[in-house]
Amino acid sequence: MAIVGAGRVGCALGRRLREKGWRIGPVITRSMRTARAARRRIGTGQPQAGLSDAVLAADLILIATPDRAIAETAETLARILPARRSAAQGDDKDNRSGSARQTRGPRKSGGKAWRGKIALHTSGALGSDVLRPLALRGAAIGSLHPLQTFSGRNTPSLAGCACAIEGSTAALPMARRICRELGGVPVVLPQRRKAAYHAAAALAAGHVLAVIEAAVHILVTVGFPRKRAVRALLPLTRQTLANYERLGARAAWTGPLNRGDFSVIERHLEALRRFPREYREAYDALSRLGVNVLANGSSSKKRQLEQALTRISTD
Numbered sequence: 585m586a587i588v589g590a591g592r593v594g595c596a597l598g599r600r601l602r603e604k605g606w607r608i609g610p611v612i613t614r615s616m617r618t619a620r621a622a623r624r625r626i627g628t629g630q631p632q633a634g635l636s637d638a639v640l641a642a643d644l645i646l647i648a649t650p651d652r653a654i655a656e657t658a659e660t661l662a663r664i665l666p667a668r669r670s671a672a673q674g675d676d677k678d679n680r681s682g683s684a685r686q687t688r689g690p691r692k693s694g695g696k697a698w699r700g701k702i703a704l705h706t707s708g709a710l711g712s713d714v715l716r717p718l719a720l721r722g723a724a725i726g727s728l729h730p731l732q733t734f735s736g737r738n739t740p741s742l743a744g745c746a747c748a749i750e751g752s753t754a755a756l757p758m759a760r761r762i763c764r765e766l767g768g769v770p771v772v773l774p775q776r777r778k779a780a781y782h783a784a785a786a787l788a789a790g791h792v793l794a795v796i797e798a799a800v801h802i803l804v805t806v807g808f809p810r811k812r813a814v815r816a817l818l819p820l821t822r823q824t825l826a827n828y829e830r831l832g833a834r835a836a837w838t839g840p841l842n843r844g845d846f847s848v849i850e851r852h853l854e855a856l857r858r859f860p861r862e863y864r865e866a867y868d869a870l871s872r873l874g875v876n877v878l879a880n881g882s883s884s885k886k887r888q889l890e891q892a893l894t895r896i897s898t899d
């Protein structure tokens with residue numbers, strides 16, 4: 585396989601697959617420095633700066649560039665033609681220069697070069713249709729999104745993690761196979777649902793950090809040293825998550841909204857006036873999200889809680 589875009593996800597998946605015995609060929613980033621670093625993290629592969637026909641040696645091309653670069657990457661890949669034999673046999677200088685051997689328009693030989701290959705990207709929000717230029721060349725296209733966070737500082741386990749997969753008939757089995765190989769649980773998701781699916785992932789990952797960081801900032805403002813603020817809040821969050829896992833959202837929810845203590849919520853909102861506007865707005869928006877949990881399916885309870893929140897949150 586070739587890895588195009590060997591950053592946090594490309595390296596982590598490459599490393600895990602190498603450990604499982606997969607053969608990794610080209611490891612492609614935008615510079616030789618990052619490509620070599622990627623090879624070190626993966627533990628194998630041929631580092632390469634920029635796209636070249638070397639990718640055509642692989643049967644599977646894993647595209648793990650940032651979402652905004654996937655369409656352009658697919659277009660560039662689709663323009664790559666097999667080099668003549670002498671050039672294809674490892675002209676390392678070309679790899680170092682990062683020049684992509686490409687043509688501007690479609691050519692028949694390029695179509696043949698891509699036939700039978702599988703290209704998968706790892707975006708959670710985009711469907712495989714973004715790889716259409718490769719499909720037009722004859723490649724099978726799909727996507728494989730591991731529902732895990734990759735910080736680049738470690739290689740997180742994917743055991744038990746859901747992997748959203750979709751793609752053409754020929755690509756889907758490969759996406760499923762990679763997911764299972766990594767210990768993940770494949771979930772077939774139509775591409776029209778991916779944006780909403782990924783919004784959920786963003787809420788459960790990065791947005792959780794935004795909330796905790798806001799809480800830390802508030803504690804710092806009332807006098808906690810930052811480290812102590814983090815240490816004070818993490819046990820609270822951990823226990824809440826543990827309760828959520830064991831008991832569910834309704835039973836795990838504590839706090840004034842659960843108790844119907846609207847005067848306390850009013851005091852919170854008043855105190856948050858001393859912070860940037862988004863603190864108060866986020867608190868209010870999250871309380872309204874919380875209503876969905878606390879109303880427990882009762883529309884009259886939901887209306888009642890919403891009305892109470894509207895009364896106290898009006899500027």
Ligand SMILES: NC(=O)c1ccc[n+]([C@@H]2O[C@H](COP(=O)([O-])OP(=O)(O)OC[C@H]3O[C@@H](n4cnc5c(N)ncnc54)[C@H](OP(=O)(O)O)[C@@H]3O)[C@@H](O)[C@H]2O)c1
Nearest residue numbers: 589590591592593613614615618648649651653707733734
């Ligand atoms: N990070 C996560 O937690 C996570 C989880 C699941 C899925 N994903 C998805 O996985 C994909 C990659 O995310 P990531 O976090 O691994 O990104 P990343 O760490 O920023 O790595 C991106 C890689 O693509 C290369 N690249 C950047 N811009 C490029 C461009 N314009 N053209 C060609 N290559 C380019 C980078 O090269 P250089 O190294 O030379 O800059 C780097 O190797 C995204 O679709 C993302 O949504 C991410």
